[in-house]
Amino acid sequence: MSPESQEQASDAARAASAVTELMEVLWGRGREVASSPVSPPQLKVLFVLEEEDGVNLRTVTERLGSTPPSVSRLCDRLQAVGFVKRTASPNSRRELRLWLSESGRSFLRDLRARREVELQEVIARMPPRKRAMLLEGLTSFRQAANRSDEHSGSSERPNFRTA
Numbered sequence: 001m002s003p004e005s006q007e008q009a010s011d012a013a014r015a016a017s018a019v020t021e022l023m024e025v026l027w028g029r030g031r032e033v034a035s036s037p038v039s040p041p042q043l044k045v046l047f048v049l050e051e052e053d054g055v056n057l058r059t060v061t062e063r064l065g066s067t068p069p070s071v072s073r074l075c076d077r078l079q080a081v082g083f084v085k086r087t088a089s090p091n092s093r094r095e096l097r098l099w100l101s102e103s104g105r106s107f108l109r110d111l112r113a114r115r116e117v118e119l120q121e122v123i124a125r126m127p128p129r130k131r132a133m134l135l136e137g138l139t140s141f142r143q144a145a146n147r148s149d150e151h152s153g154s155s156e157r158p159n160f161r162t163a
Helices: 003-032 040-051 057-064 068-080 102-123 128-151
Strands: 084-088 096-100
Touching: 003 102, 040 057, 040 068, 040 084, 040 096, 040 102, 057 068, 057 096, 068 084, 096 102
Parallel strands: none
Antiparallel strands: 084 096
16 A cells, blocks of 8 residues: 555544544433443344344353353343343253344334434535535445455454444
8 A cells, every 4th residue: 555545544434433423422412311221242242143133142241252241141132121032042051042032123123213213314514515525435435344354354243234
């Protein structure tokens, strides 16, 4: 990569970082108005279960890069609010499977809808040409990130969709 390309990549990374911080504020607004707010780590558990419903606690722990006791507590809280169900594994009585409940699915749908409203309000203030450029750039970014995951050996992780 040429020095000019490296500088452009650095500038883009700084801009993306700044936008990410703004997105976190918008995302927080979506959680604050939700009827049953969950913490960011709990939300990650819901995302894992949405993509891999019926997995065991060990798998969720691996996906989050956390520890079994921490993930177990997260799942306890999510089960208490009705977002997660636990069932015995057909393969082992000691193993539990985790499932996203319909309430959990509804929560994620509502959260995504609220977040999209926040984003649409911001994006609507952009000129049409810039909106098209944003879409093209974000699409390219996602494709590059997916290719990066495939080449880094983390292909065992699914391509998670986030709220």
